Amino acid sequence: MPTADARAANEAIVRRIFDAFARKQGFAFRDLFAADAVWTVPGDGAMAGVYRGREEIFRFLARLPKETDGTYASHLVDVLASDSRAAALYRASGERLGRRLDLDQVLLFRLEDGLVREVLALPSDPGAFEGFWAD
Numbered sequence: 001m002p003t004a005d006a007r008a009a010n011e012a013i014v015r016r017i018f019d020a021f022a023r024k025q026g027f028a029f030r031d032l033f034a035a036d037a038v039w040t041v042p043g044d045g046a047m048a049g050v051y052r053g054r055e056e057i058f059r060f061l062a063r064l065p066k067e068t069d070g071t072y073a074s075h076l077v078d079v080l081a082s083d084s085r086a087a088a089l090y091r092a093s094g095e096r097l098g099r100r101l102d103l104d105q106v107l108l109f110r111l112e113d114g115l116v117r118e119v120l121a122l123p124s125d126p127g128a129f130e131g132f133w134a135d
Contacts, residue, residue, distance in 0.1 A: 014086045
């Protein structure tokens with residue numbers, strides 16, 4: 001049975017991740033990911049892929065500002081959490097190769113023992129997302 005404490009803890013983890021990312025302090029949330037965590041970005045664009053382990057995940061996250069000349073931003077709108085899952089709704093924006101990104105996205109998290117185990121990124125407009133990240 002889900003507990004209020006577990007839900008609150010999982011929501012707090014997701015909020016800490018977004019807060020640190022917004023402050024450009026990615027390493028501040030490194031300890032919130034399991035060593036063997038997996039982050040999946042569907043599609044065929046420059047950022048698509050399955051990133052396995054902290055090292056790959058943090059290299060992926062570090063590429064976001066590099067690929068967008070520092071314009072990439074994610075503004076958290078809301079977090080829904082249970083005892084083992086969380087969903088973060090956020091607004092992603094940025095500029096890349098003369099193209100503009102401005103759309104809602106959802107990150108689906110699986111958490112266990114206070115650590116992020118899996119993340120799945122889901123853009124609200126897959127076509128616009130693909131077009132932005134296309135090479």
